[in-house]
Amino acid sequence: MESLSPPDSYPVPRTDPLHPAPQYARLREACPVAPSRLDFDGSDVWLITRHADACAVLSDPRFSSDFSREGFPARMTVRPPGPGTFIRMDPPDHTRLRRAIVDEFKRRPVERLRPALEGIVEGLLDEMLGGPAPADLVQALALPLPTLVVCELLGVPYGDRDFFQRCTQVIGDQSAAPDRRQVVRDELRGYLQRLTAERAARPGDDLISRLVLRRDRSEVTEDEVVGIVTLLMIAGFETIANQIGIGTLMLLLDPGLAEGLRRDPGEAPLVVEELLRHQTVIDYGLRRVATEDCEVGGRTIRAGEGVVVVVSSANRDPAVFPEPDRLDPHRPPRDHLAFGYGLHQCLGQRLARLQLQVLWPALFRRAPGLRLAVPLGEVPFRTDMFVHGVHRLPVAW
Numbered sequence: 001m002e003s004l005s006p007p008d009s010y011p012v013p014r015t016d017p018l019h020p021a022p023q024y025a026r027l028r029e030a031c032p033v034a035p036s037r038l039d040f041d042g043s044d045v046w047l048i049t050r051h052a053d054a055c056a057v058l059s060d061p062r063f064s065s066d067f068s069r070e071g072f073p074a075r076m077t078v079r080p081p082g083p084g085t086f087i088r089m090d091p092p093d094h095t096r097l098r099r100a101i102v103d104e105f106k107r108r109p110v111e112r113l114r115p116a117l118e119g120i121v122e123g124l125l126d127e128m129l130g131g132p133a134p135a136d137l138v139q140a141l142a143l144p145l146p147t148l149v150v151c152e153l154l155g156v157p158y159g160d161r162d163f164f165q166r167c168t169q170v171i172g173d174q175s176a177a178p179d180r181r182q183v184v185r186d187e188l189r190g191y192l193q194r195l196t197a198e199r200a201a202r203p204g205d206d207l208i209s210r211l212v213l214r215r216d217r218s219e220v221t222e223d224e225v226v227g228i229v230t231l232l233m234i235a236g237f238e239t240i241a242n243q244i245g246i247g248t249l250m251l252l253l254d255p256g257l258a259e260g261l262r263r264d265p266g267e268a269p270l271v272v273e274e275l276l277r278h279q280t281v282i283d284y285g286l287r288r289v290a291t292e293d294c295e296v297g298g299r300t301i302r303a304g305e306g307v308v309v310v311v312s313s314a315n316r317d318p319a320v321f322p323e324p325d326r327l328d329p330h331r332p333p334r335d336h337l338a339f340g341y342g343l344h345q346c347l348g349q350r351l352a353r354l355q356l357q358v359l360w361p362a363l364f365r366r367a368p369g370l371r372l373a374v375p376l377g378e379v380p381f382r383t384d385m386f387v388h389g390v391h392r393l394p395v396a397w
């Protein structure tokens, strides 16, 4: 076996924008729980690269999601999670807050959004295909679709949707100036407080109205209502927008797959699952801190030590996905980790899947000749972002 020194710095830069760095494959083989250092502050961290170990960590309550805990591998300045931000909390608060909205993401309520979602997709396609080619598919589809869907879920009035879109794009843009993001966050908080007050006075059939009822029963506080809604906006935006961008690029690079979707939209669920696995956009990985000494993959991780579950590596683990680098929607279904695993597994995954399953067949039905308008080498990839994808995707039809 080749000798292997763990990476000096995490994340390891990609050598090919369509695949995780090859070093992760070597780590999975020879050093699946590897010591490394975070690129931004040099703090020590364990890298978890195998699928089985990833599941073990993510389902183990001894690994905390609380960013404010000592030793948490937080990339940003550590701030305690704001009220309602349950993605960064542990039980019992995580359990209470997730429970407040879990019913909204069950099969039936999500299916009820399908007609509205189909209408949004057709409207965006009318605009893009009615305009000049080439067009940037990120601006035309990938950014507006998820926000309009969240508006539908929350019941944001039509007249406010432009404002809502602008807010989400600035808050979700890691490269925007921190001051500007804070100003927009404050504007959004004010807006959501007004919307919540309106729904308290005149309840509708929407998520915010139902959260207000829970607030009235003292299950959640006023601030938590605003925090939960903000979390949904953010969690339901950058991930899916980038999945649309990079997934569409993969379909353009594999015309047989795109043609298959056009002829048989019933293929969409399989294609979507394989694209989620192959192009795992959570590039920075899922972070946790051990609250007790734990054994993972034969190593002891001490209380207070940080771990990064490299989900893009786990999704290319050949022990679970034979020939993992091949894009093959007909591989036997196995659990990929694009939506995480365990307690914090993505709450919006049904809605995310529905968006992709509706969008891609419609896109190739409406624009059967869709193609990249620039050589692949000129596509600007998001190589240094938390969430992988493309900044722009110039297409013609």
Ligand code: HEM
Binding pocket: 065, 086, 087, 088, 098, 150, 231, 232, 233, 235, 236, 237, 239, 240, 243, 281, 282, 286, 287, 337, 338, 339, 340, 341, 343, 344, 345, 346, 347, 348, 349, 351, 352
């Ligand atoms: C392709 C799109 C998406 C991807 C790849 C994705 C991925 C993820 C992942 C990996 C986690 C787990 C984080 C962790 O364990 O630390 C997560 C959590 C979460 N996601 Fe998503 N997500 C997507 C879309 C959405 C959408 C559309 C929504 C809602 C509108 C959403 C809402 C959430 C929420 C609320 C959580 C926190 C769950 C918890 O902490 O219990 N996500 N997502």
